[in-house]
Amino acid sequence: MCKQKQELFENFFKAEKTLLKQLRLQTKAIISGDNNFGRFDCPIHEAKQQKEDAARAYNAHVCNHACGFPFNPALSNAVCAAR
Numbered sequence: 001m002c003k004q005k006q007e008l009f010e011n012f013f014k015a016e017k018t019l020l021k022q023l024r025l026q027t028k029a030i031i032s033g034d035n036n037f038g039r040f041d042c043p044i045h046e047a048k049q050q051k052e053d054a055a056r057a058y059n060a061h062v063c064n065h066a067c068g069f070p071f072n073p074a075l076s077n078a079v080c081a082a083r
């Protein structure tokens with residue numbers, strides 16, 4: 001198992017968990033009638049960005065290093081084609 005790939009995957013997994021946590025908090029706020037649920041929009045946006053960046057870094061690595069398969073074929077084709 002490629003160590004760098006493992007680290008990049010853990011990074012992605014962490015970003016995914018952060019995003020899910022923020023979404024869960026916002027859903028909770030909406031359900032509880034909290035009118036200020038928009039305060040989660042910014043953290044959610046940031047978490048999405050981080051997740052996309054982490055996925056891109058992972059895919060670029062597995063493409064270049066040929067040590068695994070990318071997450072999203074459409075994204076990986078873009079990354080591999082850009083080489």
Ligand SMILES: [Zn+2]
Pocket residue numbers: 002003004005061062065066067
């Ligand atoms: Zn690798």
